[in-house]
Amino acid sequence: MSKPNGPQDDDSHQRLSSSAEAEHPLEWDESPNNRKSKSERQAISRREEKTDARKIVTGESKYTADYALHFPDLAEASILRSDIAHGYVTEIDTSDADAMDGVYAVITPDSDEVPDAMYTSAGQSYPEPSPWDLNVLRRKVRYVGDPIAAVAATDTQTANKALRAIDVTYEELDAVLDPEEAMEPDAPQIHDPDQVENIQPGADYERNIEAHTEGEIGDVDTAFEEAATRDDWFVTETEWKTPYQSHCVPEPHTTIAHRDEDNRFHLITSTQVPYHTRRQLAHLFDVPIRDIRVTKPRIGAGFGAKQSMLIEPITVALMLAADRPVKLETTRREQFYAMRFRRSARVQMRSVVTQDGAIKAFDMSAVTNAGAYGPHGLTVTSSIATKPLPLYTHTPNIRFEMKAVHTNLPIGGAIRGYGAPQGHFALEGHMDEVANKLGLDPIVLRSRNLIGNGDLDTASGVTTDGEHVRRIRSCGINDCIERGKAAIGWEDVKQPEEDHLHRACGVALTAQKSGVAGDELGAAHIRMNEDGSFILQTGAVDIGPGADTAMAQIAAEVLGVPPEDVLVQASDTDISPFDYGAYASSTTYVTGSAVKKAAEDARAQLLEFASQMLDEPVENLQARDGAVRSTQTGDSVTIEDIGYESIYGDNVRAQVMGQASHCTDESPPPFGAQFADVTVNEHTGEFEIHQLVFAVDCGVAINPDLVEGQVEGAMHMSYEFAVSAGLSFENDGTPETLGFRDYGMPTTADQPPLESILVETHEPTGPFGAKSVAEIPVNGVPPALSNAIHSAVGVRITDLPITAEKIRAKLDTD
Amino acid sequence: MWYSTNLAPRAQIGYSTGTYMVIVGHCHTMPMEIEMTLNGTERTFEAERSDSLLDVLRRNGYTGAKRGCDTGICGFCTVTVDGEPERSCIKPVATIDGTAVETIEGIGTQDDLHPIQAAFVDNAALQCGFCIPGMIMQSRSLLANNPDPTEAEIREGLAGNLCRCTGYEKIIDAVQDAAERMSGEQTVVTDGGDLTHETAGCSSQDWSRGECDE
DSSP states (O other): OOOTTSOOOOGGGGGSOHHHHHHSOSOOOOOGGGOOOTTTOSSTTSOOOOTTHHHHHTTOOOBGGGGGGGOTTOEEEEEEEOSSSSEEEEEEEOHHHHHSTTEEEEEOTTSTTSOOOOBOOBOOSSSOSSOBOBOSSOSEEOSTTOEEEEEEESSHHHHHHHHHTOEEEEEEOOOOOOHHHHTSTTSOOOOOGGGOBOOSTTOBGGGTEEEEEEEEESOHHHHHHHHHHOSSEEEEEEEEEEOOEEOOOSSOOEEEEEEOTTSOEEEEEOOSOHHHHHHHHHHHHTOOGGGEEEEOOBOSOOTTTTSBOOSHHHHHHHHHHHTSOEEEEOOHHHHHHTSOEEOOEEEEEEEEEETTSOEEEEEEEEEEEEETSOTTHHHHHHHHHHTTGGGGTTOSEEEEEEEEEEOSSOOBOOOTTTTHHHHHHHHHHHHHHHHHHHTOOHHHHHHHHOOOTTOEEOGGGGGGTTOOOEEOOOOOHHHHHHHHHHHHTTTOOOOOSSTTEEEEEEEEEEEOOSSOTTOOOEEEEEEEOTTSOEEEEEOOOOSSSOHHHHHHHHHHHHHTSOGGGEEEEOOBTTTSOOBOOSOTTOIIIIIHHHHHHHHHHHHHHHHHHHHHHHTOOGGGEEEETTEEEETTTOOEEEHHHHHHHHHHOSSOOOOOEEEEEEOOSOOOOOEEEEEEEEEEETTTOOEEEEEEEEEEEOBSOSOHHHHHHHHHHHHHHHHHHHHSOOOOBOTTSOBOOOSHHHHTOOOTTTOOOEEEEEOOOOOTTSGGGBOOOSSGGGSSHHHHHHHHHHHHHSOOOOBSSOOHHHHHHHHHHO | OOBOSOSOOTTTSSOOOOOOOOOOOOOSSOOEEEEEEETTEEEEEEEOTTOBHHHHHHHTTOTTSOOSOSSSOSOTTEEEETTEEEEGGGSBGGGGTTEEEEOGGGTOBTTBOOHHHHHHHHTTOOSSOTTHHHHHHHHHHHHHHOSSOOHHHHHHHTTTSOOSSSTTHHHHHHHHHHHHHHTSSSOOOTTSOHHHHHHTTOOSSOTTSOOSOO
């Protein structure tokens, strides 16, 4: 079961007890129809047109702000945000704003409509692991951007004018902007533990630590002690730093809140988590869940930015205060300082590796800058280790320590990759350093230690001291490496003629998960119309990638109908079955499984009708090509015939309706290999990236076009993370990066060419063999680029962004 | 291209470097009437002096143009004014009086797509779609000026229109495909239907045809 090339000489490998083997058997009780050869597939593995493509290209696709015209008495709103990094609001004078023409409501922390309750903005399942440390509007401000007051008015311009008329008096406190300084004993204390509900381990608010934990598999110290006594074991130590990154969501966070005709709260909002938002609003405003409806229209992308409840509570409070519908549309400036971000991180790696390349120990520690509040602090920071380390899960001794630390800077949140990009930069950069030290080819070193199909993975459970174990039932990482090498030209790098230019390729391997193991629920409902079409309702939140299309393809594959005959309704908490939401790379894997089961339920009913109509036993029937056919007689009835029979027939009438829920303890990792081809100028440090290639094993691709879209879009974000500067701040915490131009999001003119390669494996626990793909391609460019540059000119960049200045400075020093 | 400095490439990447008008203040008192030829039809709209063209379009139901930054940088609000692509969010509506404005709503319909729209659909060159109306309007101007652009010219021509979802790869493919469709060398099937798929050697329309991926 263990990997043939893996370190075999290790007693500690026996830690995988036979009980773990038995609890996670390789065999999976897979339904017979789950594994289809390519020629059998009708609806999946096809480049189906995205269900919303035509309305997008004609401009008819409706996003939240586009619903404004539905509300003739709509007010528009703006938020007044703190312009100091740390302090107390001692006085807010709103009298001028209140008196202004066209102003319907001005709310402050003292307004009756503004809840006092604490909450977390993290859109996580209940109870949220993130601390409840936020108020809707804040008397104590902890970063430049904390909301203090808000205005609803006839239009945005009037609201903004009213905001400028609000007079705020602060008592300013010292601010701390650096996580290391924030942990010093004399640092300003940002949170009062008595005001916060925090179930995360290790919180120490006197040192501004919101979460601190560690886990160990094997015995790391002993491995390092042994290394000190042997000249054939090598210790390597490295340190890696990453900056803030913005999601740059195209559609700024926008919410419309109104009361429906039953006087319930109805929100149309740009969210990835309609159900979590409904529950969290019910908590905040102390109304029953049933009295809130959250409608998700088309969403202008999320990437984790909208796995948060950010502006919904303020919009509801304004709606109550103004007693009319309110639209709150954030500005691009707010997007760059007052929403959520990839948290900056410092990751330290130590390893013990034998002369011939067997990894004996990893000792990893991470400190992340949580910013002013704590959403996703523990879970993201833990993922720095738990997502990449399974690549080398055979490592017998692994330790990981993490701290998430508050500063008076913008708030870290969920963002595509969820800690994995920071972790992969450290791990995969470190692996190249080890290879250099040992004189091994970087791919040979990796392959020597690599996870493989059938393995038990304990590394993903390092924070549980190895308690959490999972079985790997699909793994195409070797094929990813081989196909990626061929595409990038790994074996045949031609050097430029100029002596000062050096060309090289770099590689980084990557892994992710498919949903949160044991903490997901997807549900689906599908019913047949009399014309043989189907209406599919799921809580799956399509935020752009095409989840609705993939769900239709899965249902269509089961039912033997064309995907366009399956109409998918957008997530709406009044209409859709429950879903945890679009995060953690869960939608295809978790909700897709619910859809498949619901469609199978419907198919069983369909076959019953067909059995009566054809006078054939169900066992002889097959649903395919829009009809049900007897494999014995060859007789068939169309799905449409069955539809009419089910609704208007002379015998039993019953609408064909399937439904199912799906939850699972499984979270199979997709795997990938990122390659970068770069030429570096040794005089100037300037570099040109010729191509970025990512080969991914995401199981069976339900829709290859959509998968390629995920890979290329995520690789773009990964490239940006490698070379862009993130956010910058003045010494007092005032943000300097306030727009796309300041930020430097890559355009068509500077995005290097991207190539995506799909390596098909079959994941038996996933719908038709699918795993996730949305996040994994965002992990690899920083280490692959750092490795390529090292290979080209021998200097190592360990802190992002990778810049010509840094390369030149190191070339000069060396 | 070469990165001579840190990419936070404020000045060096594709953002155009013109100055942008910042609209400040708001005057309730003086609504005015703006006349324009909108997608071929004479229209008159009421507007405030401080309104941008985008404000007026969206307020009157033309919501295809999106508000992404309000500073003329992201390109999501791109329309054409007298044939030239403009960032409608920074175009004072007062300057529009008497002009001809085209928006995404005037380009094609779902049953009768413009070749550029069809190319975006068939190349899967869209995800969340928020940038796409602006991207298509910019592409249309690009192809009007240069019917047979190289990839480099497409990259240069679209550098003022951001997209966060696609990495631009499929968008560039779509514009190249659109150029071919519009070149007149082949019959254009404006609904993005079968012919274009046969051209691409792959059908996404007819699910029951043979495999196209393997």
